[in-house]
Amino acid sequence: MPAVADILIPLALDTAYSYAVPPGLTLAAGDVVQVPLGPRETIGVVWGVEERASGGNLRPVTGRIEAPPLSDPLRKLVDWLARYTLAPKGSALAMALRLPDEAAQRETSRIGVRASGRPASRPTTARGKVLAVAADGAVRGKSALAKEAGVSLSVVDGLIDDGALEAVALVPEPVALPPDPDHPRVPLSEAQAEAARNLIAPPSPSPAETGGTILLEGVTGSGKTEVYFEAVAECVREGRQALVLMPEIALTAQFLDRFAGRFGVRPATWHSGIGGKRRERIRAGVASGDVSVVVGARSALFLPFAKLGLIVVDEEHESAYKQEDGVHYHARDMAVVRGRFERCPVVLASATPSIESLVNAQSGRYRHVSLPGRFGGRPLPDITAIDMRLDKPEIGRFLSPPMVNAVKATLAQGEQALLFLNRRGYAPLTLCRACGHRYQCRNCSTWLVEHRFRRALVCHQCGYAQPKPEACTECGAFDHLTPCGPGVERIAEEATALFPDKRIVVLSSDFPGGAERLRQELETVAAGECDIVIGTQLVAKGHNFPHLTLVGVLDADIGLTTGDPRAAERTFQLLQQVTGRAGRGERPGRALVQTYQPNHPVIAALLSGDAERFYEEEIGAREAAGLPPFGRLAALIVSGEEREKAEAHGQALARAADPPPGVMVLGPAEAPLALVRGRWRFRLLVKTERGIDVQSYLRDWLARGPKPRGNLKVAIDVDPQSFL
Ligand code: ADP
Ligand code: ZN
Numbered sequence: 001m002p003a004v005a006d007i008l009i010p011l012a013l014d015t016a017y018s019y020a021v022p023p024g025l026t027l028a029a030g031d032v033v034q035v036p037l038g039p040r041e042t043i044g045v046v047w048g049v050e051e052r053a054s055g056g057n058l059r060p061v062t063g064r065i066e067a068p069p070l071s072d073p074l075r076k077l078v079d080w081l082a083r084y085t086l087a088p089k090g091s092a093l094a095m096a097l098r099l100p101d102e103a104a105q106r107e108t109s110r111i112g113v114r115a116s117g118r119p120a121s122r123p124t125t126a127r128g129k130v131l132a133v134a135a136d137g138a139v140r141g142k143s144a145l146a147k148e149a150g151v152s153l154s155v156v157d158g159l160i161d162d163g164a165l166e167a168v169a170l171v172p173e174p175v176a177l178p179p180d181p182d183h184p185r186v187p188l189s190e191a192q193a194e195a196a197r198n199l200i201a202p203p204s205p206s207p208a209e210t211g212g213t214i215l216l217e218g219v220t221g222s223g224k225t226e227v228y229f230e231a232v233a234e235c236v237r238e239g240r241q242a243l244v245l246m247p248e249i250a251l252t253a254q255f256l257d258r259f260a261g262r263f264g265v266r267p268a269t270w271h272s273g274i275g276g277k278r279r280e281r282i283r284a285g286v287a288s289g290d291v292s293v294v295v296g297a298r299s300a301l302f303l304p305f306a307k308l309g310l311i312v313v314d315e316e317h318e319s320a321y322k323q324e325d326g327v328h329y330h331a332r333d334m335a336v337v338r339g340r341f342e343r344c345p346v347v348l349a350s351a352t353p354s355i356e357s358l359v360n361a362q363s364g365r366y367r368h369v370s371l372p373g374r375f376g377g378r379p380l381p382d383i384t385a386i387d388m389r390l391d392k393p394e395i396g397r398f399l400s401p402p403m404v405n406a407v408k409a410t411l412a413q414g415e416q417a418l419l420f421l422n423r424r425g426y427a428p429l430t431l432c433r434a435c436g437h438r439y440q441c442r443n444c445s446t447w448l449v450e451h452r453f454r455r456a457l458v459c460h461q462c463g464y465a466q467p468k469p470e471a472c473t474e475c476g477a478f479d480h481l482t483p484c485g486p487g488v489e490r491i492a493e494e495a496t497a498l499f500p501d502k503r504i505v506v507l508s509s510d511f512p513g514g515a516e517r518l519r520q521e522l523e524t525v526a527a528g529e530c531d532i533v534i535g536t537q538l539v540a541k542g543h544n545f546p547h548l549t550l551v552g553v554l555d556a557d558i559g560l561t562t563g564d565p566r567a568a569e570r571t572f573q574l575l576q577q578v579t580g581r582a583g584r585g586e587r588p589g590r591a592l593v594q595t596y597q598p599n600h601p602v603i604a605a606l607l608s609g610d611a612e613r614f615y616e617e618e619i620g621a622r623e624a625a626g627l628p629p630f631g632r633l634a635a636l637i638v639s640g641e642e643r644e645k646a647e648a649h650g651q652a653l654a655r656a657a658d659p660p661p662g663v664m665v666l667g668p669a670e671a672p673l674a675l676v677r678g679r680w681r682f683r684l685l686v687k688t689e690r691g692i693d694v695q696s697y698l699r700d701w702l703a704r705g706p707k708p709r710g711n712l713k714v715a716i717d718v719d720p721q722s723f724l
Contacts, residue, residue: 001051003027005061007035007044010094014082016047020058027061030069032097034062045070045093068287068304070096073341077302080337086698086716087327095327096302098279112139113156116166120159126151130159139168175281176291179263181233188230191372192223196230198369199347213336215316215361216349218371219380220580224349227371228312229262231347232293236263240309240344241292245335247320248272248297249509250541252519254526259295270296270303273515298323298331301338308342311335315541316348316357317573322721330719332357351580352573355566355622356629358615374584381551381582381589383607385598397494398486403552404498406592410550411502411531415587417550418533419491420540420578422558424508425449426490427483430457430468434477445675452489453512462677488534491554495532507535540578546585551578556595556603563672564723565627568602572614575606626687628719632694635720636684638668640712643680649712650682656705662689663697673724679713683723694718 005027006016019035021027031046036059043065070078074096082092115134120127129149134140146153159165188196199214218224228244235242246255248271256266268282268291282303285291289306296303298321301311313321313332321331332348339346348357348366361368374380391400399407399419410417429447430439439448441459448457448466456465471478483490492506505525511518518538525533528547533539559571575593583589595603605614623630636653640646650668657665664687671681688694698716708714 001053004050004052004058005033005046006048006050007033007061008047008078008093009035009037009042009044009090010097011042011090012088013090014088016089017044018058020060021049022060025061025063027064028069030071030075032065032067032069034065035059036062043097045075045097047075068283070304071306073308073338074302074304076341077334077338080341081327081329081334083695084337085327085329085718086695086702087329091327095299096304098283098299098302111167111169112141113145113160113165113167114139116164118163120162120164122162124155126155127159127164130155131164134165174290175278175285176268176293177265179232179236179259179265179267179293181236181263183262183264185229185262186226188226189223189375192227192375195227195369195371198367199227199231199345200234213339213346213348213360213366214369215353215357215366216347216369216371217353217358217361218351219374220351220577221374221378221380221584222351222371223375224351224371225258225314226262226375228314228347228349229259231310231345232312233263235309236292238309240307241286241289241294241305242310242312243300243303243305243308244293244295244312244314245298245300245321245331246295246314247318247541249320249515249518249538250315250543251295251297252522252543254523254544256295259293263293267293267295270294270300272297272299301331301334305342308338309344310347311339311342311344312347312349314349316350317352317354318541319570319721324717324722328715328717328720330721333719352576352611355569355615355618359619359629378583379588380609381579381591383579383591383593383609385556385603385607386592386594387598388594388596398491398554399494399498399552400594403554403592403594406550406590407495407499407532407552411499413549415549416525416528416531416533416545416547417552418535418539418545418548418578418581419495419552419554420535421486421488421491421554422537422574423449423485423487423555424451424460424510424536425458425487426452426493427485427487429484431482431484432472432474432477432480433482434472434480435475437472437474441675443675443678445673449487450483451510452493461673486554488536492534495534499532502531503529504532504534505530507533507539509536509538537574537578540574540581543581544584545581548581548585549583549587549589551582551589551591553578553591553593556593556606557597557600560597560600560602562723565622565625565633566721568621569618572602572605572611572618575602576611579606626689629690631690632686632688632692633720634686634688634694634698635717635723636686636698637671637681637715637717638684638708638712639676639679639681639715640708640710641679642711645710645712646680646682649706649708649714650684652706653701653714654684657684657701658704659686660692660697662692663694664688671724679711 003021004018005021007019008016027046027049029046035044078092082089133149142156146156232242260266287304313335316332323329336346360366386400386402393400407417427450430450439457441464443464444459444461446461451458457468458465488506495504526545579591582591638646638650659665667684668682671683
């Protein structure tokens with residue numbers, strides 16, 4: 001009987017298509033193949049092969065493609081992810097299949113040349129110079145050879161045509177050298193050694209055999225990285241592969257050097273900035289097992305590891321692990337799933353775990369390994385509140401007198417200060433004092449943020465920008481446009497006025513020059529080459545600034561009133577992380593927190609340093625409200641170019657909701673960000689008891705509900721992290 005292959009195609013399709021396997025071609029599940037689709041050819045992955053009567057009318061598979069096949073666990077992950085997120089299976093596959101883009105295809109392998117031993121048929125002075133250099137028999141790049149000989153490239157080309165030089169493919173450098181698990185390293189403290197033993201050789205059953213998730217908890221500076229490096233080392237010793245996931249921006253040279261300090265070489269890295277050929281070579285190395293450790297951002301989760309033995313998710317509480325467009329998935333949660341399919345342990349590391357992970361650890365679903373205190377007994381920073389109702393800054397200023405004095409004292413000691421404000425740009429709102437006009441984005445329901453450095457008013461949602469006008473565009477008044485409130489640029493202006501001879505850097509995600517420049521700038525801060533750092537949440541994440549002894553939080557209340565069910569958790573985590581940046585080096589640190597609500601439970605918990613109490617209360621509140629992880633949430637976001645149509649579609653969906661017992665459907669409500677990129681947005685929220693299969697409910701509902709037409713779209717977000 002002929003073989004029929006079910007091929008999943010990496011497009012927004014939910015089912016695999018059947019193709020005939022032509023005689024002479026043997027296919028196995030996971031193979032990457034080329035198939036006809038409509039009038040063109042496309043790429044797909046074999047999801048299953050069967051001997052069965054095809055009915056004779058199936059189109060045949062064109063052929064197999066040179067690409068690492070998708071392993072069984074990886075295909076299971078794709079299936080699972082699609083079912084969980086309700087994304088089309090093909091869209092989930094696309095994340096695991098990132099094939100070389102066209103730019104990469106065009107890149108040719110590097111060619112070098114060497115002397116062939118034959119003389120040039122037509123000797124000239126220029127040719128003589130080239131052959132003299134090449135006489136050592138070494139392989140050089142063409143242009144390197146031309147340069148060394150001091151001639152033009154055409155001379156080298158001429159000699160190749162002539163046969164006096166021969167072209168050879170240069171062997172590319174390996175994407176990563178093998179890490180040495182037994183590289184000499186700093187001795188671990190007793191507590192660290194104990195935690196490391198717990199990660200590696202846990203009480204039975206061993207996760208190496210069964211998989212299993214471990215929450216590795218310890219305050220900033222306790223040595224979590226050192227400890228999970230031991231688990232990575234053990235994994236490498238066993239000849240298996242390890243994946244360390246990090247929030248993209250925490251992938252610094254500083255971290256890679258630390259890895260090199262432990263393992264002798266840097267690991268292979270994977271993030272959005274890695275392009276073309278290099279991506280393919282890493283994929284190939286991972287698939288062959290040659291690359292044994294990858295440190296990467298969330299998309300590294302879909303690499304075709306051959307023998308994955310460990311996944312570490314560093315800063316597991318980070319909301320950056322949630323992908324908010326396309327397929328809405330949470331990389332931490334999917335790491336746990338992949339660990340299950342690969343039968344390998346997953347370590348979730350954090351100083352401020354997510355409520356979800358902590359509850360899982362407390363209930364025994366995850367193992368809990370804790371590191372007490374900071375390494376070397378270094379104290380955690382003292383945290384003090386500045387009550388802004390009492391210690392008011394001068395008019396038009398944002399640093400209160402005690403904050404200014406603390407910065408002064410810190411700089412006088414030759415130490416570094418960090419001023420933290422989670423707002424990019426100069427001012428979050430521009431207002432005309434003559435007519436009251438406020439500058440709003442023309443595509444979004446957001447205020448335009450003034451960026452003084454760019455001399456523009458910018459939308460932080462869609463990127464729309466307009467030059468800052470000289471006079472009000474509404475009433476024509478000059479000199480009445482007033483920036484309202486501070487962003488980091490405005491704080492920098494204030495700091496420069498206060499400390500004119502100090503080196504000040506502003507770090508935010510819109511740092512000019514992009515991610516690479518930003519990474520470099522973080523290195524210079526770490527090296528102590530600046531006095532005052534002014535930054536957004538970007539500086540809170542996993543960086544080690546040894547010279548930093550003062551952290552000033554300028555507006556601790558900023559995140560408390562967002563209406564997000566995780567507002568308290570997020571604010572606590574962020575403030576705990578950012579204040580934890582102080583005093584990680586030799587000298588002790590302290591933190592000052594400007595707040596209008598020093599008695600708010602989040603601020604009070606932060607000041608008391610009693611994280612356990614905060615978590616206990618927050619877990620209690622979540623349980624009482626039936627919020628995750630004690631209940632489940634899913635959001636439907638209806639969007640469209642016409643407000644009325646989007647709203648009407650949301651209402652029609654709500655009418656079709658028909659929720660069974662244990663399920664509540666709320667909305668549609670206009671989204672807090674009601675207009676984004678010219679699309680009006682309405683949100684429906686599904687809230688269910690924990691035991692409900694929310695995916696099945698959503699599928700049924702969407703199947704019987706109205707279908708979006710025209711420019712309407714319905715996005716599904718299971719376990720939403722953002723409620724905007
Ligand atoms: P965490 O990941 O918990 O924030 P790290 O692993 O980054 O903590 O450790 C914090 C600092 O302490 C780092 O500078 C690290 O090099 C240092 N450190 C941790 N453990 C040790 C150790 N056993 N010996 C020497 N230095 C250590
Ligand atoms: Zn906009």
